[in-house]
Amino acid sequence: MNRGRPRSGHVDEAVADAVRALLAEAGYQALSIDGVAARAGVGKAGIYRRWRSKAEMVFAVVVHGPHPVAPADSGSLRADLSALAEHIIDLLSGPYARLVLPGLTADLSADPALAARFQAGVIDAERALVAEILDRARARGEDAGDDPAFVHALLLGPIYTYLFLAGGEVPPGLADRLASAAVAALGTKESP
Amino acid sequence: MNRGRPRSGHVDEAVADAVRALLAEAGYQALSIDGVAARAGVGKAGIYRRWRSKAEMVFAVVVHGPHPVAPADSGSLRADLSALAEHIIDLLSGPYARLVLPGLTADLSADPALAARFQAGVIDAERALVAEILDRARARGEDAGDDPAFVHALLLGPIYTYLFLAGGEVPPGLADRLASAAVAALGTKESP
Amino acid sequence: MNRGRPRSGHVDEAVADAVRALLAEAGYQALSIDGVAARAGVGKAGIYRRWRSKAEMVFAVVVHGPHPVAPADSGSLRADLSALAEHIIDLLSGPYARLVLPGLTADLSADPALAARFQAGVIDAERALVAEILDRARARGEDAGDDPAFVHALLLGPIYTYLFLAGGEVPPGLADRLASAAVAALGTKESP
Amino acid sequence: MNRGRPRSGHVDEAVADAVRALLAEAGYQALSIDGVAARAGVGKAGIYRRWRSKAEMVFAVVVHGPHPVAPADSGSLRADLSALAEHIIDLLSGPYARLVLPGLTADLSADPALAARFQAGVIDAERALVAEILDRARARGEDAGDDPAFVHALLLGPIYTYLFLAGGEVPPGLADRLASAAVAALGTKESP
DNA sequence: CCTTAAGCGAGACGGTACGTCGGGTCTTCGT
DNA sequence: ACGAAGACCCGACGTACCGTCTCGCTTAAGG
Known part of the structure; x- marks a missing residue:
């Protein structure tokens, strides 16, 4: 059974928004965990609890998955x-x-x-x-x-x-x- | 005419060696200008006088250019x-x-x-x-x-x-x- | 009238033991509420319900009060x-x-x-x-x-x-x- | 011989001022190295280069030593x-x-x-x-x-x-x- | 008996500060 | 003027605690 307070979906949303905003403003290299936490109004611990690095976080947020793009079948x-x-x-x-x-x-x-x-x-x-x-x-x-x-x-x-x-x-x-x-x-x- | 002490070729060699050694040890991301300067026994200023960033330095040292690879002419x-x-x-x-x-x-x-x-x-x-x-x-x-x-x-x-x-x-x-x-x-x- | 579940004496004992053990191991400054809770197998809320700060907790546990030391009467x-x-x-x-x-x-x-x-x-x-x-x-x-x-x-x-x-x-x-x-x-x- | 850039007296002064100001505002416990660095307009490294802890820094700044208070000789x-x-x-x-x-x-x-x-x-x-x-x-x-x-x-x-x-x-x-x-x-x- | 309020362990939450490291610049002295 | 050395300000790192807040679960007293 799952014990303790469950993770809040609000954090995921706020982080995702902040990551997208900061990426657009300054790019990947300039993106910092500190910056994301501050922009998202979220504690750094909440981020490190979910992802181990900036790369994991960005990967999860930006590349998160909508790749189910069924390949068109055009007959050729x-x-x-x-x-x-x-x-x-x-x-x-x-x-x-x-x-x-x-x-x-x-x-x-x-x-x-x-x-x-x-x-x-x-x-x-x-x-x-x-x-x-x-x-x-x-x-x-x-x-x-x-x-x-x-x-x-x-x-x-x-x-x-x-x-x-x-x-x-x-x-x-x-x-x-x-x-x-x-x-x-x-x-x-x-x-x- | 160039006044003052001319740049020492020794610096370029020492930096090149240090960059190669540190790359092999820890990779590009872990390479730091501080680290290169310390390893090369060179001041950081000496590095910044030559290159404006880590990327430029590594680019110059590793990709320095010997690409004169004449394309073989095999007839086909x-x-x-x-x-x-x-x-x-x-x-x-x-x-x-x-x-x-x-x-x-x-x-x-x-x-x-x-x-x-x-x-x-x-x-x-x-x-x-x-x-x-x-x-x-x-x-x-x-x-x-x-x-x-x-x-x-x-x-x-x-x-x-x-x-x-x-x-x-x-x-x-x-x-x-x-x-x-x-x-x-x-x-x-x-x-x- | 007191309604609801009464406080468990077990918490007080476990906390007191943990505080004494951790004090002996690392001293007052290194003592943390998180640490005490973990060591005592107790939730942090259970501690904050009883004491408002580390100082209060330690004060209650260590200086708890048995100072009724009657002063000897030696005649001088x-x-x-x-x-x-x-x-x-x-x-x-x-x-x-x-x-x-x-x-x-x-x-x-x-x-x-x-x-x-x-x-x-x-x-x-x-x-x-x-x-x-x-x-x-x-x-x-x-x-x-x-x-x-x-x-x-x-x-x-x-x-x-x-x-x-x-x-x-x-x-x-x-x-x-x-x-x-x-x-x-x-x-x-x-x-x- | 002493090599490298010598330490700047400006840092010592700025830190001393900041420590005194922050002590007066909030007391010793609330004093933080981050806070002193920010208030003094000084990098944290500059502080840690001089003192190993908050206690050392405050000790040096506040108790710095001029206790040469010659004891009055009143004849009794x-x-x-x-x-x-x-x-x-x-x-x-x-x-x-x-x-x-x-x-x-x-x-x-x-x-x-x-x-x-x-x-x-x-x-x-x-x-x-x-x-x-x-x-x-x-x-x-x-x-x-x-x-x-x-x-x-x-x-x-x-x-x-x-x-x-x-x-x-x-x-x-x-x-x-x-x-x-x-x-x-x-x-x-x-x-x- | 059955609600129900309060306690419980657990742990996530937004924060603050830690001590370290690296960046790029500046300042000294010696060459 | 260049050299090594190293201090400068800045800002990010990842960790540890803080005090608060949910969770799902006892546990007893009161109706």
Whole structure:
């Protein structure tokens, strides 16, 4: 049985609001636990009771999960992948992800436990979407390979590169071009 | 003419050694200017006189530039791209890049000036290599498209994804598969 | 009429035990309400229901009051005062008083209400003992002055000084010497 | 040779001012290092660089030492001791000592090193004054005993008792009465 | 007997202060 | 003028307690 005073949902809400507000104002690096606590009108202990680090907190608040985005079934592999790529572009250039992802990625590299949760909650979820799209294509008789992780990397990687390693903007038509590249790659023998 | 005592090369060496040692011991996030100064037996002022931030210092020391890697000319676009991909994999999974890149990427997103220098010094240099490879292919009569940046993103992005967003390891044969995908993409009309 | 569940004596016992144990282990300053509650297996509310502060709690537990030490009647003022001084020395150098008094005194200076209770429960009680001794002496025809508080200060003050302001140890024979000093002071005209 | 930037006297002054102001406003217990740093416009590190605790800081600032109060030589032991007692009363009921002493005494009991410094800097200094007075009296042919520490305790103890253990006020004429008591005690054989 | 008020252990709550660490700047002396 | 050294102000860190407040559960007295 659960003993003691139960945790208050109000804290979670207030922290989530404060995190989003402060991220928008100053970005991930400038976000501090002290600052969030003060802005949320919450004790620091209430935050540390829930999350062990800034990275965990932001991860929980911003990446918390609405990734159930069912992949559209347009009847063609290329169109499905293009839609998925467009979805990833939207996600990564969205209001918060853009501010959060580089810093969060850095923290992941120093916290294997959190990295595992990111892997499971975000990467694996997206790979599952790719797998579903490929399965459907295979059912239709299209050539769909057998490595959803590779196809996923072929979509996510270039998008991440444009956004966070190169200039910061995604070129127009990128989703289509990535989908075409992926389809072309699937229809190729890798060694001559 | 320069007056006063000239800068001592000894400082640069000592700092470079200290940065490498401390990176290996504790990683990028745990690296501090104080720590580097103490380890190098150097004053903090001597460091700030050279670089404006931790990110600049590490960037200068670790990514300092020896990227003159002439792209091998193997006579085939696919083989050239594969060699380049292999080179990128080696670079990114090298001893320091692996420890440094996620944190450095995060700092880039908060320091536009440094981001521009990273863009110019690393991204543009690699894009130029791709451009050279594509030019050679075109001269040979192969289909080479007109967007080296896209081809570069197609190589670097998935590698970065595997190393820093997903598990941390690059699957075997990745360089070949990426090169094949790029070549296939180039031989495709992007709109049906 | 008292309704509701009556207070459990078990709490008082458990708290008293915990306070004594923790005092012995770490002293007054390191004693915390959280610590006492945890050690006693008691809720913090149960403690705050009984006492308003750490000082009150410790005061109640350690100085709880059994000071009814009837002053021995030896037939001589000097001997009576010496016995009382010896008693005070024993009290103040006892196992807990020694750990508690300096900190408790400090808290008194910040809590007038508690100070008044300390004054009434400890100081006034001891002054009453002195008054009784002086009355007996006066009845015997000895010179006993008319200011028990002064005589009491003449006994308690030096003892406190030796124990808590100077080194920490009471010199041998102190009780006798203080009694002699007090008697001598009583037999003196204060202004020539 | 001393290397590095020397400590700034401005910090010492600012801290001393802030400590005095905050003591007057809220007392010793409510004084915090954070508060002093903020009020003084000084970093906490600057404080911790100088003193290891609140008690050390306050001790250094308030009790800093100028106790060179030469003992008046009035030609009589009783008058000298009375003057000294009056001086002690003034000291202890002075603006800061009153706020500081109880809390400081408490901290002494938890910090033997500081206790030793208090003993050496304050108690021993006052005992030396007593010793000097007694020496002068002995030179005059008066009976002066051989235990300055005892005489000192006979003066300081009752004063401390009145101020910090009993009500808080010193009764009028106390200095004279303590001096008389001390003189009387010196002229007495301690064992019947 | 059955309500019901108050007690109980537990522990979360908003806060404050702790002592430490790092950032980026400034100031000394010696080279 | 540069060098090492190190103090400067600032602000965040993660921890520990404070005193208060819910929880769900006894526990007895009063109706």
